[in-house]
Amino acid sequence: IVIGAVVLGLTLKSGFESTFLSRCEKFSQYDCKELWDLFQQAYVNKDPCNVPVEAYNPLIAAAPFKPQCNKMMFWSKTKDVVHGFTAKRKDCFVTLEDTLLGSVLDDLTWCGKEGSKDTFTTGCPGWSECENNPVRSFWICASAAFADVACGDVTAMLSGSINTPFNPESIFASVEVPRFKSPRIKKLDVVMVIQKNAISNCNHSSLKNLMQALDKGITYSCKDVSKSRIQECGAKPEIACGACW
């Protein structure tokens, strides 16, 4: 069958391409085949340690993020809590992973190889193995574009279970916060996720750095909120978004 397909000039879809297209097709109004082609052009036939952030600009231009003022949610080291919440309360917040490109590529690994037209899902460089790897460059490019359209009051969920809740190395600190501009953004509401094992909270010194990094004119607030309260708000649609914490 494979030989027959090749003779006929057809190409078989890889599992990765099928996942990309089926996740994409949940969003109507986009040409998913065109997005797949633009996506591949960023990394296919390239050294997987030499894919710059800008390689994904054409893809993002074809499926731009739309501003959703007062609903945009950022996060760092709180992925599971955030998505557990936003999965149920789409009325309250949207994360990058709720957008077309974010949801299509969330939790996937991919890379190309010099001299090959294929997409690989194994043997790809790890997140910090080399800086310009295809996965890291995509998330930096997408995070920058998502932060560029943020407006009104934005929310960020940070973790009270780590030593440095606002870590300068994180994408949140290095890519997203520097793009928050007044007067487009009025306020940053930090939600510190507090679990039993908490070792930091809104008083942590790294949050002073966050305050200082904010564009003049953006108001800052921080609230310590237990993980159970966040989950309760996720489970009870009758709680108004503004009353969650």
Ligand code: ZNA
């Ligand atoms: N959905 C994603 O996989 C993803 C999303 C990856 C990277 C960034 N984002 C954006 S940026 C997201 O929408 C948040 O608004 C921002 C979070 O980035 P962060 O501040 O760097 O937070 P984080 O928890 O350290 O990293 C976020 C995700 O990046 C993780 O869940 C991993 O998928 C990946 N990641 C980050 N650092 C590493 C890593 N994967 C492997 N090794 C690492 N050292």
